[in-house]
Amino acid sequence: MTLIQDRLLSIATDPLLSFKQKSRQFALSADEQLPYLSLSDGLSTALESRVVCDMFEGHAPFKPRYVLPDYALFLKQGSCYLELPPADTLDEALTYLGILYHHVPSVTDLPVFLGHIDRLLLPYIDDVSDAQLYQKLKLFWIQLDRTLPDAFVHANIGPEDNRIARAILAIEAELKQTVPNLTFMYDPAITSDDLLRAVTDTLCQCNKPHIANNPLHEAQFTDTGFGIVSCYNALSLGGGANTLVRLNLRKVAEQSDSLEDFFAHQLPRYSDLMFELIEARTDFLHNRSGFFNSFLVSEGLIHEDRFSPMWGVFGLAQAVNHLGSLANKQGSYGNSEWHNALAPRISQALSDIVTETFVTFGYKNRALLHSQAGISTDSEETPGTRIPYGEEPDIISHVKIAASHHAYYPSGISDVLQLDQTVVDNPESVFQLCKGALQIGMREFTVNIAHQDLVRVTGFMIKRSDIEKLQAEGSRSNTAALGVEAVEKTGILNRRPRVVSDELTVSDYQ
Amino acid sequence: MNSPSAIINKILTFSAVDGPGNRLVVFFQGCNLACLNCHNPYTMGRCNDCGDCIPHCPQQALSMDDTGTVRWDADLCSQCDTCLSVCTFSASPKTLRYSVSELLDVVQDNTPFISGITLSGGEATTQLPFILAFLTALRTNPATAALSCLVDSNGLLGKTAWQQLLPLVDGVMLDIKAWHTDQHKAITGSHNHRVKASLDQLIRSKKLAELRFLLIPSVTDFDPPPDDLLLMLRGLSPETPIRINGFQHHGVVGAAAFWPPAQSDDISRFQQVLHSAGLLNVKIPVHTEKMSLPFR
Ligand code: SF4
Numbered sequence: 001m002t003l004i005q006d007r008l009l010s011i012a013t014d015p016l017l018s019f020k021q022k023s024r025q026f027a028l029s030a031d032e033q034l035p036y037l038s039l040s041d042g043l044s045t046a047l048e049s050r051v052v053c054d055m056f057e058g059h060a061p062f063k064p065r066y067v068l069p070d071y072a073l074f075l076k077q078g079s080c081y082l083e084l085p086p087a088d089t090l091d092e093a094l095t096y097l098g099i100l101y102h103h104v105p106s107v108t109d110l111p112v113f114l115g116h117i118d119r120l121l122l123p124y125i126d127d128v129s130d131a132q133l134y135q136k137l138k139l140f141w142i143q144l145d146r147t148l149p150d151a152f153v154h155a156n157i158g159p160e161d162n163r164i165a166r167a168i169l170a171i172e173a174e175l176k177q178t179v180p181n182l183t184f185m186y187d188p189a190i191t192s193d194d195l196l197r198a199v200t201d202t203l204c205q206c207n208k209p210h211i212a213n214n215p216l217h218e219a220q221f222t223d224t225g226f227g228i229v230s231c232y233n234a235l236s237l238g239g240g241a242n243t244l245v246r247l248n249l250r251k252v253a254e255q256s257d258s259l260e261d262f263f264a265h266q267l268p269r270y271s272d273l274m275f276e277l278i279e280a281r282t283d284f285l286h287n288r289s290g291f292f293n294s295f296l297v298s299e300g301l302i303h304e305d306r307f308s309p310m311w312g313v314f315g316l317a318q319a320v321n322h323l324g325s326l327a328n329k330q331g332s333y334g335n336s337e338w339h340n341a342l343a344p345r346i347s348q349a350l351s352d353i354v355t356e357t358f359v360t361f362g363y364k365n366r367a368l369l370h371s372q373a374g375i376s377t378d379s380e381e382t383p384g385t386r387i388p389y390g391e392e393p394d395i396i397s398h399v400k401i402a403a404s405h406h407a408y409y410p411s412g413i414s415d416v417l418q419l420d421q422t423v424v425d426n427p428e429s430v431f432q433l434c435k436g437a438l439q440i441g442m443r444e445f446t447v448n449i450a451h452q453d454l455v456r457v458t459g460f461m462i463k464r465s466d467i468e469k470l471q472a473e474g475s476r477s478n479t480a481a482l483g484v485e486a487v488e489k490t491g492i493l494n495r496r497p498r499v500v501s502d503e504l505t506v507s508d509y510q
Numbered sequence: 511m512n513s514p515s516a517i518i519n520k521i522l523t524f525s526a527v528d529g530p531g532n533r534l535v536v537f538f539q540g541c542n543l544a545c546l547n548c549h550n551p552y553t554m555g556r557c558n559d560c561g562d563c564i565p566h567c568p569q570q571a572l573s574m575d576d577t578g579t580v581r582w583d584a585d586l587c588s589q590c591d592t593c594l595s596v597c598t599f600s601a602s603p604k605t606l607r608y609s610v611s612e613l614l615d616v617v618q619d620n621t622p623f624i625s626g627i628t629l630s631g632g633e634a635t636t637q638l639p640f641i642l643a644f645l646t647a648l649r650t651n652p653a654t655a656a657l658s659c660l661v662d663s664n665g666l667l668g669k670t671a672w673q674q675l676l677p678l679v680d681g682v683m684l685d686i687k688a689w690h691t692d693q694h695k696a697i698t699g700s701h702n703h704r705v706k707a708s709l710d711q712l713i714r715s716k717k718l719a720e721l722r723f724l725l726i727p728s729v730t731d732f733d734p735p736p737d738d739l740l741l742m743l744r745g746l747s748p749e750t751p752i753r754i755n756g757f758q759h760h761g762v763v764g765a766a767a768f769w770p771p772a773q774s775d776d777i778s779r780f781q782q783v784l785h786s787a788g789l790l791n792v793k794i795p796v797h798t799e800k801m802s803l804p805f806r
Pocket residue numbers: 556557558559560561562563564580593596597598599601602603
């Protein structure tokens with residue numbers, strides 16, 4: 001048998017994959033049989049050495065990476081293609097949404113954006129009691145988790161207070177599911193302290209939701225509105241991301257002989273290659289794949305000109321440390337002033353390049369800079385601009401260092417703030433931390449409290465209990481395997497929890 | 511007169527366990543008890559500049575300056591704690607001196623993140639003149655005036671001193687180390703008449719923010735509770751915040767390392783005692799798993 005036949009046979013006979021997971025593996029393998037898009041020699045070399053990375057999106061990009069349909073319009077007008085009338089009741093709205101989700105593609109095949117659930121459903125709940133609402137939404141949530149088994153599937157709530165947002169927070173605390181990923185949009189002008197407290201109380205029970213700073217994002221997407229999707233990507237509503245490519249800053253720094261060389265030559269050189277890859281991939285998607293003939297476009301749910309390429313970076317910590325050693329500086333990123341000051345200078349330089357460079361297919365002809373959270377196989381680089389796991393300083397310094405980057409990354413940047421479980425007894429401390437982080441300009445972040453069953457990986461979540469199960473019998477979750485790989489290779493469990501006090505904990509030794 | 515300065519062991523900018531919300535906690539160096547079960551015995555003494563720890567530092571982070579004062583270089587220090595283990599005075603060379611305005615700056619830098627501050631130690635009240643000056647400054651600065659302010663204390667402070675301190679703070683979290691004076695003396699080296707007087711004074715002035723019992727099975731005399739302890743507990747208002755802490759070995763040196771750690775059963779039994787005395791607001795230690803994940 002040929003090599004590829006061997007591979008296909010091992011997929012077909014894998015005892016731990018479900019039949020759907022096998023079909024997807026087959027499809028990916030088929031795509032890999034096509035020749036790669038035609039690229040310059042310089043870019044091919046950079047891709048092979050993985051300085052520039054295409055996120056394994058495939059050889060023939062026939063669908064956008066992330067799609068954010070205008071679900072409100074869909075519910076209002078119905079769909080000819082799907083033969084659905086406008087929704088009139090909550091039951092209809094939930095059913096129709098459940099149908100449309102199955103027609104929204106993404107890099108994972110499953111929809112990475114479920115909509116601003118509370119805003120979408122508010123018009124349909126006037127005659128629905130609190131108890132009915134809770135029950136219906138709970139069933140809907142269970143259905144999402146079981147039929148879209150991928151923790152990149154993402155719903156948004158907030159910033160307004162309403163019965164739906166409250167019900168969803170309570171359902172999250174009750175069900176503790178990995179799906180959907182959930183973001184709460186915080187807006188100091190709109191969100192009451194009481195609602196933010198409900199959010200942090202839920203956080204203390206299940207490490208969800210993720211929190212985003214609404215006014216900061218809104219300013220970036222004034223004409224289109226936005227949603228938070230997949231891990232924590234902020235993108236235009238009615239559009240999305242046509243592709244995501246990322247630059248390994250560690251490797252760029254290692255190619256440099258000095259700080260000057262890094263900023264003046266290497267960074268611009270590799271940025272050019274990033275743009276070349278973006279052009280090649282988006283050209284295929286927009287000009288050859290036929291994707292934009294979809295009913296999603298003809299019915300006005302998405303617009304081709306609202307798709308932007310995401311320009312990701314990762315391994316900033318290693319880049320900063322390497323440049324520090326070239327400049328003979330003691331200390332490391334997270335723990336030295338010199339390093340902490342250099343890091344945002346790099347973010348700013350990247351931002352200047354990306355905001356000044358034309359792309360053919362991008363909203364307003366620009367790509368969007370993104371602090372990429374890493375993939376499960378990155379063992380030598382820290383996600384995005386984060387401080388390496390285990391080297392984080394005290395949590396307030398951590399937040400301040402992280403925040404120094406947030407203005408530069410419109411399509412998303414996030415930090416995981418790891419806390420010890422003693423905060424569970426004092427949710428007000430989490431509330432105060434979140435408020436402070438938002439106040440000093442963090443665009444978004446996640447709080448991860450140690451010892452809960454739901455664990456945040458890069459931006460998505462896995463269940464500890466699933467990890468054990470996966471090794472023994474496979475998992476119905478498509479993301480559990482990524483989580484396991486991340487645990488093994490990237491050391492996410494080394495994140496340093498803060499607030500440890502021994503007398504305040506007991507652990508019985510048998 | 512020079513404004514007073516303080517010797518501070520460390521400052522934590524995030525604590526969920528030193529009062530309501532997130533607290534900035536200042537740990538003052540020096541204590542006037544000598545509890546055998548102390549988890550940070552190196553906060554008890556004050557450095558007398560004997561210099562004995564200097565040659566033991568593997569990073570050359572310690573030195574003696576021209577004035578005969580021991581200096582610590584935080585940038586060189588690897589936090590190996592060798593200096594703490596060789597010091598025979600239960601002191602630390604790794605302390606920092608803060609003026610009132612320097613400490614106020616630290617607080618001000620962190621106001622978006624904190625609900626309030628907690629003065630702890632060591633025993634914060636051993637540096638009373640500094641504390642009074644600092645709290646007065648904190649209360650008159652518009653950026654920090656609204657922060658709540660708590661003091662963590664062993665209760666050894668005298669009546670007149672409390673009268674000066676209490677108007678400046680929102681409350682005091684008082685540690686009860688043992689109930690009978692002999693037992694208190696055996697654990698801490700001192701009798702506890704003053705602690706009980708402080709408890710009384712704090713209750714009367716409505717400044718008791720939390721009452722803390724550190725449970726050491728077979729050592730502390732809380733379980734079963736003596737009659738006069740029960741009487742005191744029944745006299746408290748039902749909402750009084752109470753915290754049971756469980757003795758653990760971490761950081762403990764000497765005889766106390768052989769005392770039994772508190773187990774969940776010990777804690778729930780005492781919690782029961784407190785509940786039946788009518789107390790509704792009792793916090794107990796959080797249960798942690800030691801195993802984090804089923805991984806090789
Ligand atoms: S810390 Fe202890 S050993 Fe070191 S100089 Fe001070 S008193 Fe001496």
